[in-house]
Amino acid sequence: MSSAIQTSARTPLPEGEEAGSIPTTRGKGEATRKPTARDPYFDNAKYFAILLVVMGHVWPAVIEGSRATRGLYMLVYTFHMPVFILVSGYLSRSYTGRPDQLKRLLTGVVVPYVVFEVAYTLFTRWGTDTFRSISLLHPTYLMWFLIALFIWRLTTPFWRVVRWPLTTSLVIATLASVTPAIGGTLEMSRVLQFLPFFVLGLSMKSEHFAFLRRRPVRIASVVVFAAAIPLLYWLTPTLYLSWFYRSQSVQEMGVGVGRGLFIAGILFLCTLVLTAAFLSLVPGSRRWFTALGAGTICGYVLHGFVIRGLSYLGLFEDNPWLATAPGRVVVTLAALVAMTLLCTPLVRRALKWVTEPEMAWAFRKDAPAKQA
Template identity: 65%
Template sequence: MSSTTHPGITAAPLLTAPAPAPVRRRDPYFDNAKYLAILLVAVGHVLPVVVEGSRATRALYMLVYAFHMPAFVLISGHLSRSYTGRPDQLRRLLTGVVVPYLVFEVAYTLLIRWGAQPERPYSLLHPSYLMWFLIALFVWRVTAPFWSVIRLPVPVSIGIAALAAITPGLDGVVGMQRVLQFLPFFVIGLRMRPEHFRFLRRRPVRIAAALVLAGAVPFTYWATASIYMTWFYRTVSAQEMGVAWWPGLVRVGALFVCALILTAAFLALVPARRLWCTVLGSGTICGYLLHGLLIRGGQYSGFFDRYPSLGTPGGRVLLTVTTLVVMTLLCTPPPPVHRVMKPLTEPELAWAFRKGGTGSAGPGRR
């Protein structure tokens, strides 16, 4: 092929190399939110060790439990919005959720058999301790395409959660009671758009969020004597807690509204810029899976019982700060923890997949 050029004009090449695809950068806002949320998860798990005898500690425990998992679930939902069931996404779901569940469910079962229940059976259908979240995440993410095609996805998910809350016996298999009761937060996150998060970060909203969280502290202290923590766990139905279905629905609905308001307040106060802790948001799965082993191991070995001073105000503060530091170390990218644990928490397993399923995970991968 030839081309004719005019004097002073340089001929453009007929074939040009395609421009490289832009590299999608992680949004520091969501990494900050994930890191702060996982800190709340850890604090919520360690406070029961020292909650007895302190109304203030119980109030803090209740406040954390009121929104820490709803916030974590909502963020997980938003980061799953591009999930369509592509082969590469299915591969990521298997290696990042299913395999860690299989591995750590065995680890937690062994720990429980050693420290508390020697007769506890191995059962993948009855998740141990905090392992329910991985099953829930698997179910929620697999159903993500469904919520993008139906009308009124959020009201439908709320209706499903309400029915679950008044259906006894659901928690017998794969923690289905929690899977369904937390479902609306996942769907809300799935349907939220970037402009919704930008709205939350507006200055007037942030000021209102700070006032809401500040007001929640004395309110929770006042209410702690009359509210059972079981309502916050979402592990049983209203009838199983001795409440008729209709007042149970009222309580569950009020709890949902409070959780949503507190979650919005939390997200409004999350910094949007890159900070020293932003990189830790990518290691939350490692921190989530490991911190429970440390807490349960401390309980079963009698570590907390050997130090009664942890039950004093100063001891509770020390334990909380230590928990935050340890969780930060567990979330720190390699080295040291991730490099050792990655084969268990985020295995590649290239040998297990056909070549057609090795594509990139796309912009929604987190």
């Protein structure tokens, strides 16, 4: 089993290459390009991360009264989105703002955001029987990640030329965490506070992932998770869930700037460690679930309808057994199965018209393929 990531961070991906695909490296510096190949490691990472996403979204419905579930919820929220963001950053290294890349950004991120933002708004109106205006500036529910990804990727050329990209992004994130009232429009508080993970991904090289896949690191990663679970169980009564969402400033959470920055700094370090541990444990070879990693966008945008739809229909309120220990296990397993099904190639093909539309009619035919 080859566990090393075979992409050179200094070599841009070939034109038209799908996100997540890699060149096959042979020797020291020579590469045989395989434009249609995908690195199974990243698809595996995305599949496991999307499973954590659905667990994080379904557990609030059954979390009441369970300290253990609350602790696991905090554990998941510590690193599941940073994993997605870091991997997205790594796979965005070749983005330079070329017309063809902008087209893919518009069709693969902006179009799904617009379509599903409208859909979730209408769905919320139906489910809550309350009016919610359609506003692309105020993402509904889980749609914040798509608009954040659009903003982050647009800024990629800047991070490629700035001298200290990670330090700069950390300064921006710190300022965002102590600046109240910036989180509403485009979820800018989240966009800026999660920014360092995207920039970290941009800055990483293949050897960094190869290091994470070394046996001693993987053993240490198991120890990290084994220690994190009881630690968060112990801390659950004293930690606010809002710390993990990064959607507010420290002042809005009722904490002084000094203490708030200290807590945010500790949380950031813990997130880095858990993210690294997670990526260390991801298998690097092709498995039965590898192909599902290519369909995580479908699972992401669709699973919210399932969870909120069941909530609107009163499933969790009318069945108190689901909030018992056996019920939580059933809910979790059902959510994992549902997410797996939503990531299948069949669903991906069915949603291709909105998640991967061609839209040739929307772009100028004389637009240059490359920058001069």
